[in-house]
Amino acid sequence: MSKKYILGVFDDEATLVDAFEKLKDKGVMPVEVYTPYPVHEILEGMPIKTRITHAAFFYGLFAALGILGFLTYAASISWPLHYGGKPFNAFPSFIVVTIVATILAITLLTLFTFSARAKIFPGKKAEIFHEQATDDKFVMVFDEAGIANDSESVKSILTEHGKIE
Amino acid sequence: MYNSAVRGKLIDGDKSFSQISKDILAPIHAKTPLWWYAAMLVSLGMFGFGLYCKYITVSTGIGTWGVNNSVAWGWAIINFVWWIGIGHAGTAFSIFLLILRQKWRTAINRAAEAMTVVAVFCASLFPLLHMGRPWLFFFIFPYPNTRGPLWVNFNSPLFWDFVAISAYLLISASFWYFGMVPDFATIRDTAKSKIKKAVYGFFAFGWTGSSREWLRFEGLSFVLGGIAAVLVVSVHSIVSTDFAVSVQAGWHTTIFPPYFVIGAIFSGFAMVLTLVITMRGLYKMNDFITDRHVDAVCRILIFISLIMGTAYMTEIFIAWYSASEYETYMFFKNRLFGDYAFQFWAMFTANAVIPQLFWFKAVRKRMWIVFIISIIINIGMWFERFNIVVTTLSRDYLPAAWANYSPTYVEIGFFVGTLGMFLAGVLLFFRYIPMIAISELKSVAKFDKPNNGQLKAKSHE
Numbered sequence: 001m002s003k004k005y006i007l008g009v010f011d012d013e014a015t016l017v018d019a020f021e022k023l024k025d026k027g028v029m030p031v032e033v034y035t036p037y038p039v040h041e042i043l044e045g046m047p048i049k050t051r052i053t054h055a056a057f058f059y060g061l062f063a064a065l066g067i068l069g070f071l072t073y074a075a076s077i078s079w080p081l082h083y084g085g086k087p088f089n090a091f092p093s094f095i096v097v098t099i100v101a102t103i104l105a106i107t108l109l110t111l112f113t114f115s116a117r118a119k120i121f122p123g124k125k126a127e128i129f130h131e132q133a134t135d136d137k138f139v140m141v142f143d144e145a146g147i148a149n150d151s152e153s154v155k156s157i158l159t160e161h162g163k164i165e
Numbered sequence: 166m167y168n169s170a171v172r173g174k175l176i177d178g179d180k181s182f183s184q185i186s187k188d189i190l191a192p193i194h195a196k197t198p199l200w201w202y203a204a205m206l207v208s209l210g211m212f213g214f215g216l217y218c219k220y221i222t223v224s225t226g227i228g229t230w231g232v233n234n235s236v237a238w239g240w241a242i243i244n245f246v247w248w249i250g251i252g253h254a255g256t257a258f259s260i261f262l263l264i265l266r267q268k269w270r271t272a273i274n275r276a277a278e279a280m281t282v283v284a285v286f287c288a289s290l291f292p293l294l295h296m297g298r299p300w301l302f303f304f305i306f307p308y309p310n311t312r313g314p315l316w317v318n319f320n321s322p323l324f325w326d327f328v329a330i331s332a333y334l335l336i337s338a339s340f341w342y343f344g345m346v347p348d349f350a351t352i353r354d355t356a357k358s359k360i361k362k363a364v365y366g367f368f369a370f371g372w373t374g375s376s377r378e379w380l381r382f383e384g385l386s387f388v389l390g391g392i393a394a395v396l397v398v399s400v401h402s403i404v405s406t407d408f409a410v411s412v413q414a415g416w417h418t419t420i421f422p423p424y425f426v427i428g429a430i431f432s433g434f435a436m437v438l439t440l441v442i443t444m445r446g447l448y449k450m451n452d453f454i455t456d457r458h459v460d461a462v463c464r465i466l467i468f469i470s471l472i473m474g475t476a477y478m479t480e481i482f483i484a485w486y487s488a489s490e491y492e493t494y495m496f497f498k499n500r501l502f503g504d505y506a507f508q509f510w511a512m513f514t515a516n517a518v519i520p521q522l523f524w525f526k527a528v529r530k531r532m533w534i535v536f537i538i539s540i541i542i543n544i545g546m547w548f549e550r551f552n553i554v555v556t557t558l559s560r561d562y563l564p565a566a567w568a569n570y571s572p573t574y575v576e577i578g579f580f581v582g583t584l585g586m587f588l589a590g591v592l593l594f595f596r597y598i599p600m601i602a603i604s605e606l607k608s609v610a611k612f613d614k615p616n617n618g619q620l621k622a623k624s625h626e
Contacts, residue, residue: 012182034374035374038382050381056388060392074307079315090319100329100332107335107393115370123370124371127371134354134373
């Protein structure tokens with residue numbers, strides 16, 4: 001890595017969140033925060049957002065319309081067949097397949113979206129800043145150039161709660 | 166906010182985060198114990214016998230089974246419904262307890278989901294081979310073909326079933342896998358050996374635990390959890406329509422969908438108990454799967470058992486109340502006192518009576534009794550499916566078509582084979598996969614701390 005980074009390493013969630021909020025008040029944002037489990041204060045505080053739930057809604061909408069459309073087309077236009085005197089366009093009995101297949105479509109498409117957006121995919125090499133961030137350490141990463149102006153105060157807040165590595 | 170006064174602590178032993186990772190990953194990093202190889206050998210033996218029986222089924226045909234023209238659905242459909250039922254607990258555990266904000270689920274959901282994936286896979290084999298010509302199974306896909314294109318019958322519950330099971334298998338497997346990605350990353354970062362680092366590193370998909378990943382991960386869990394809840398209810402409802410849409414006495418009832426869904430969750434939770442008590446016994450996970458966890462599952466089982474009892478009584482009552490000659494015969498003559506009365510009463514006792522022992526605290530805290538009852542429930546649920554499938558088919562409207570049924574060794578071997586496959590799957594799970602969701606467990610660990618682990622009094626629940 002060509003850039004220089006400062007790592008603030010914390011032992012638990014509480015100290016991490018405290019330091020994060022103090023820094024945020026000062027207007028300093030970490031480049032990234034690594035935690036062993038999701039910490040909601042961080043997820044809400046970081047300048048990131050996700051539209052994955054909206055995407056899932058639209059996948060569902062289009063999948064449901066598409067599947068219902070296909071069933072109607074196949075059963076009543078392409079090759080209509082009599083099944084025990086039922087109407088060709090037997091809408092009520094299409095509902096079941098539409099629901100289940102829509103759920104399948106939402107799941108798979110949302111998974112692919114997640115994989116693409118969070119860049120989590122087979123064969124990816126992890127860029128690890130701190131070996132224990134998936135075990136028991138909470139790590140904040142700062143870009144050294146980005147915090148040049150108030151690096152002293154950042155460092156003091158970090159050392160107050162955790163340590164710098 | 167988790168109210169610890171009700172259920173006590175979630176994790177015993179006041180563990181640090183790294184201690185949690187270490188304890189749960191211990192079986193993966195340790196040497197494989199001897200009993201593991203022995204158990205694996207036994208399950209592979211069972212699996213092999215099952216393969217042999219499948220070979221006979223495919224090479225000779227369904228004639229090697231005990232099914233006949235009247236009782237055309239024998240053990241294959243019984244076992245299919247039984248396995249699917251067991252497979253329901255994983256998703257039910259993850260989703261319903263998630264919706265109900267039950268934090269104790271974190272210790273158990275991974276095992277329950279693993280069980281789901283293996284059980285649904287076992288289940289899917291039965292209808293596949295029951296087709297008779299399984300090499301033509303792809304005819305059931307609605308794909309543009311040279312036969313018309315002749316589409317499949319979208320009105321048929323058997324087609325709904327096919328869609329439901331393949332969707333359920335894919336969805337529960339991906340839900341389970343993505344839940345494990347952060348834990349695989351933990352193994353990658355704590356493992357000493359290079360091979361383990363590489364293998365688990367591959368399966369971790371480059372996970373680092375950054376806030377960008379967690380944010381989307383939470384979004385993903387939210388979406389998958391929300392829609393999988395619908396799936397839990399719909400899949401077994403669809404399985405029940407295989408029966409309820411027909412016009413057979415004892416099957417053609419509107420109670421079937423809820424009755425099947427509840428029954429599925431019942432047998433699934435019982436299998437979860439069997440599994441987690443085994444985990445506690447073999448791997449000393451008592452600090453994570455505490456007595457209180459087992460206690461909570463037992464309490465749920467009392468409740469579901471009461472619903473099961475009510476459902477059985479309702480069926481019998483409605484058979485009388487409907488004043489239908491056939492329904493009355495089916496229940497009062499055939500099921501209660503007919504040739505298969507033993508299976509009926511075994512089902513009733515095992516599902517509606519014996520689980521009532523869980524009312525007693527003395528029973529709930531003795532693990533070996535809980536273990537035995539959990540097995541009894543699974544046997545009882547098997548008899549329930551036998552009772553539904555065989556009693557109805559063996560005595561239909563035409564006395565000339567009445568026939569009894571008993572399985573051949575091929576059918577039994579097929580079932581034993583899936584049991585072996587399930588056991589082998591569970592053993593592999595114990596050995597190579599973190600059997601408790603580490604990252605989820607860490608996220609609830611703070612609720613055990615005196616001041617909630619927070620510097621400020623703040624809650625985000």
